[in-house]
Amino acid sequence: MLDFVQQLVSGVALGCVYGLIALGFVLVYKATEVVNFAQGDLMMLGGFFAFTFIGMMGLNYWIGFAGAVAAMALFGMLAERVVVRPILGYPQFSIIMATIGLGYFLRSVAGMIWGTDDLKIETPFSHGVLRVGSLVLAYDKLSVIAATMILCALLWLFFNKTTLGTAMRASSENMLAAYYMGIPVKRVVSVVWAISAAVATCAGVLLAPITFIHSNVGLVLGLKAFPAAVLGGFGSIPGAVVGGVLIGVIESMAGFYLAEGWKDVAPYIVLLAVLLLKPEGLFGLHVRKKV
Amino acid sequence: MRFLFKTDYEDDIKLFPHSGYVVSYGILLALLLIAPYVLSSYLMSQLVFVCIYATVGVGLLILTGFTGQASLGHAAFLAIGAYTAAYLQKYNVPFPVYFLAAGALTGLIGAMVGFPALRLTGIYLVIATISFALIVEEILARWESVTNGNEGMRVKTLSLLGVTVPRDSPTFYFLCLAVLVLTIVGTLNLLRSPTGRAFVAIRDSETAARSMGVNVALYKVKSFAISAAITGFAGVLFAHKLSFISPEMFTLQLSIEFIIVILIGGTFSLHGAVLGAIFIVMIDPFLTYLKDDLPGIIAGIAATFGAGAATAGNIQSKVAAFASLNGLKGAIYGIIIVLFVLFEPLGLYGRWLKIKLFFQLFPLYKRATFKRQKIYVKSERNR
Numbered sequence: 001m002l003d004f005v006q007q008l009v010s011g012v013a014l015g016c017v018y019g020l021i022a023l024g025f026v027l028v029y030k031a032t033e034v035v036n037f038a039q040g041d042l043m044m045l046g047g048f049f050a051f052t053f054i055g056m057m058g059l060n061y062w063i064g065f066a067g068a069v070a071a072m073a074l075f076g077m078l079a080e081r082v083v084v085r086p087i088l089g090y091p092q093f094s095i096i097m098a099t100i101g102l103g104y105f106l107r108s109v110a111g112m113i114w115g116t117d118d119l120k121i122e123t124p125f126s127h128g129v130l131r132v133g134s135l136v137l138a139y140d141k142l143s144v145i146a147a148t149m150i151l152c153a154l155l156w157l158f159f160n161k162t163t164l165g166t167a168m169r170a171s172s173e174n175m176l177a178a179y180y181m182g183i184p185v186k187r188v189v190s191v192v193w194a195i196s197a198a199v200a201t202c203a204g205v206l207l208a209p210i211t212f213i214h215s216n217v218g219l220v221l222g223l224k225a226f227p228a229a230v231l232g233g234f235g236s237i238p239g240a241v242v243g244g245v246l247i248g249v250i251e252s253m254a255g256f257y258l259a260e261g262w263k264d265v266a267p268y269i270v271l272l273a274v275l276l277l278k279p280e281g282l283f284g285l286h287v288r289k290k291v
Numbered sequence: 292m293r294f295l296f297k298t299d300y301e302d303d304i305k306l307f308p309h310s311g312y313v314v315s316y317g318i319l320l321a322l323l324l325i326a327p328y329v330l331s332s333y334l335m336s337q338l339v340f341v342c343i344y345a346t347v348g349v350g351l352l353i354l355t356g357f358t359g360q361a362s363l364g365h366a367a368f369l370a371i372g373a374y375t376a377a378y379l380q381k382y383n384v385p386f387p388v389y390f391l392a393a394g395a396l397t398g399l400i401g402a403m404v405g406f407p408a409l410r411l412t413g414i415y416l417v418i419a420t421i422s423f424a425l426i427v428e429e430i431l432a433r434w435e436s437v438t439n440g441n442e443g444m445r446v447k448t449l450s451l452l453g454v455t456v457p458r459d460s461p462t463f464y465f466l467c468l469a470v471l472v473l474t475i476v477g478t479l480n481l482l483r484s485p486t487g488r489a490f491v492a493i494r495d496s497e498t499a500a501r502s503m504g505v506n507v508a509l510y511k512v513k514s515f516a517i518s519a520a521i522t523g524f525a526g527v528l529f530a531h532k533l534s535f536i537s538p539e540m541f542t543l544q545l546s547i548e549f550i551i552v553i554l555i556g557g558t559f560s561l562h563g564a565v566l567g568a569i570f571i572v573m574i575d576p577f578l579t580y581l582k583d584d585l586p587g588i589i590a591g592i593a594a595t596f597g598a599g600a601a602t603a604g605n606i607q608s609k610v611a612a613f614a615s616l617n618g619l620k621g622a623i624y625g626i627i628i629v630l631f632v633l634f635e636p637l638g639l640y641g642r643w644l645k646i647k648l649f650f651q652l653f654p655l656y657k658r659a660t661f662k663r664q665k666i667y668v669k670s671e672r673n674r
Contacts, residue, residue: 093355094636102629108618108624109622112622230418265425
């Protein structure tokens, strides 16, 4: 039983990381119907920025964290301006390919700048554990869970309660109509990319004590975040986190109770099953086109 | 400029619309046939890979280009073809039999993937095919009694009708070329048949196709099956060319490469598959060439512009250091993909058509002929 709870907690922590990356997908998707295949790589880059600020320049953890988030928000805007805006509205496939290309580019450039070794950031959560009865919970994992909950709540409030959030939802439904309503669509999209890159950075920095940072971490985790986003319905912010947690728990349970090899494929088997039975995801809206 | 006067439907679907086609493709075929006696063995080996990649590209074009169903899982189909060949070869099954068996099995699995894919569109389909490919990769690594797991499988030299065909012999090249040409001709015939018309109708508008009486589900599954089968055939040749296969060869990276093949070549015509394959396969030797020769060339240019010998040497070592950076290839890949998507969405074949039209219409060519229209995002969620 204790094993089960322990696995559950580590699964939830892992899942929260997937959820954080999936949040980035969902944000961009919600606002522009673009699926950003480079989301994981933005996370990786955020981690490297934080490493530069904290590990190499010796800044305080929180200042370095904030600096990395700000820098990545700017970078997200830049990426949107250069890669996505010229083809916004073209078939999804083109945009997917463009972001895959962006991901390739970021991975190699990060490898050139920071090398291919695993890097580690010293964080206040790196050491120490919380003991609840005979249960042992590491601070680094708890910090991921807490941060995910906070970010998820903030973003949900942002999308549903603020004017800018409503503008984002409007521009994803119909860009031209949103423009006629006086929404500065270009600026809105730009802001969405900034937020999504900032969320990715949070994921990268929180992840640093758990998995370390290397140039391929984004690809590996990004691929796991897809099932999370799909499970959650790709357009739902709480859905992304719930999906992420589900994937994380499934993965860690499969790794513990099933034969070797199941751990890596279990999330995808679940994903395919969900796509078959409920293609719109667990939290997605199902709408039929009226002809 | 040539004006084609068509009087009936037969004229419209001719394989060779006019005699110019026969002449130019005849010359191309003749050049390809004498290639083994002219080119170096390294280039020949690359040419074999071009044939294999182009075959996969044609398969992928049927699915992605003409039926509009994106797939990022074609490496899995290639793997299934390759492993079927390697497995059957162990039991001394002759080449023609396992070649066809590999295609048939891959086609069957393609159809099985096609069924669940019926309910999925756009991004969901892409993710489902990625998941399928990852699962296949894991099965290949774990099903050790058949696939020999991560250690991989050795593929024996091909023997065709009692004659052994080494993987670097001209005969093997001719075999690959024959498979490619047959695939292209077969696909051209498919595309002008009712089936092909149905594929294109589904791509352009599923709703419209359905209301015209096209059985969308049936044709989507057919498209998956045909595309997978062609990829399976290519897989057999791929296995023989490499003579060793292991699961880590058939990763997502390879699937992405196949998509890049048709993306760079152009997704609206079979020419795209071949041009894209040439591009992808030849980029490697080209980058190696750049790495070796570019520093010297740049230093030479610097010297002619009046830089001193010391500066030129300095520049040369700087450029050499940059060119040998790890991962430069990935960065160049990324930039190429982004540039093609942004500036040449019709691909290399589209560029060729534009150049051709420029000379045909000279001096009346207008850039606006190929200009993209402004499009605004409209939700695909309500589709």
